[in-house]
């Protein structure tokens with residue numbers, strides 16, 4: 001495969017039919033988003049946010065791009081901004097992975113840390129404050145920018161449908177941070193399969209199931225407020241996965257499938273196996289593995 005630049009490598013990731021025993025012999029198909037060049041599902045979003053900024057006249061050749069992020073969106077935004085040589089400042093709560101912050105800097109972005117205890121809300125406030133100070137700045141704000149679900153509805157959903165061709169899809173399971181991934185793909189699949197069941201995955205400590213908010217080790221998913229993209233969305237339910245279960249499946253996937261998955265993927269696999277118990281024999285379930293364990297090695301993700 002001959003390619004001319006890094007950006008041509010974004011998207012068109014593999015869909016793996018997981019070779020494993022499952023409840024009710026359900027087929028679990030996982031979209032392997034760690035194969036994007038920046039290493040995650042959020043490369044798609046980085047390009048979409050910058051392009052929308054240009055299209056709306058909010059970004060021109062000297063505009064500083066500022067975004068609050070847990071990390072992967074920051075890498076995606078830094079990669080996209082590099083294409084247009086735009087300056088980038090990423091506001092990241094200090095707790096998020098060292099590897100992700102290093103990669104953002106490698107792409108030329110400035111990383112500004114906010115206190116971990118202020119969460120993503122603290123990063124959003126800081127990003128807006130910086131933009132006001134700079135003036136010629138643009139905050140795409142993944143948490144409310146419709147380019148976020150749109151890019152997944154436009155690219156990732158159709159890729160799954162094309163790969164499964166005539167196989168009907170019975171259930172879709174995916175984690176939510178901003179909620180863009182879930183909302184966009186769910187809409188795309190639901191348009192074709194109106195009976196589709198959709199389950200959002202969150203770590204214990206996230207608020208979708210009404211449980212108490214607290215910190216968690218599963219990185220990239222979990223919400224501090226209901227994503228605006230979920231307002232009109234009629235999904236089936238929420239699966240709340242403990243950190244222990246998420247990390248168990250991270251280790252399990254390496255040992256049994258030879259696959260390096262991050263903790264949000266571990267949570268997605270744990271939730272998929274729970275959903276499989278509720279599905280008829282031989283049903284088809286699609287899930288998403290957003291990134292790889294390799295960007296969490298400094299957190300001792302394998303405990304080895």
Ligand code: PMP
Pocket residue numbers: 040042070071072073175176177178179180181182219220221262264265290291
């Ligand atoms: N997993 C990982 C590792 C992520 O970085 C993100 C994005 N924060 C997600 C899942 C969730 O994606 P979304 O923001 O689209 O809900």
